[in-house]
Amino acid sequence: MDFPEILDGKRVFIRRDGEDSGFDGVVTQVRGKWIYVAVADPDPTGFDGIWVNTELQREIGVLK
Numbered sequence: 001m002d003f004p005e006i007l008d009g010k011r012v013f014i015r016r017d018g019e020d021s022g023f024d025g026v027v028t029q030v031r032g033k034w035i036y037v038a039v040a041d042p043d044p045t046g047f048d049g050i051w052v053n054t055e056l057q058r059e060i061g062v063l064k
Contacts, residue, residue, distance in 0.1 A: 004035045004054040012037060013061040014052060024063060025049065 007027045014037060015022040028049070029036035038049045054060065 004033065005030050007035055007054075007060070007062070011063040013063055014050075014057065015059040015061070017058060023050075 004027075008030045009027060011024065011026050013022055013024045023037075023039050023041065025037040025039040025041075027035045028038045033053055033055045035052050035054060036049055037052060039047060041047060052060070
């Protein structure tokens with residue numbers, strides 16, 4: 001299995017570039033180098049998910 005396929009179904013934390021903040025969610029789709037993270041965002045005006053390019057993203061933490 002290749003990266004990013006190993007992330008499919010995993011709960012992950014995406015850190016924003018150069019910041020200590022970020023967001024967490026579950027990888028629900030994998031398309032080549034792109035993963036879709038369904039975001040655990042309690043804010044009703046926030047967003048449901050985000051596509052992340054795994055070649056450009058610097059840190060993706062797999063949560064327990």
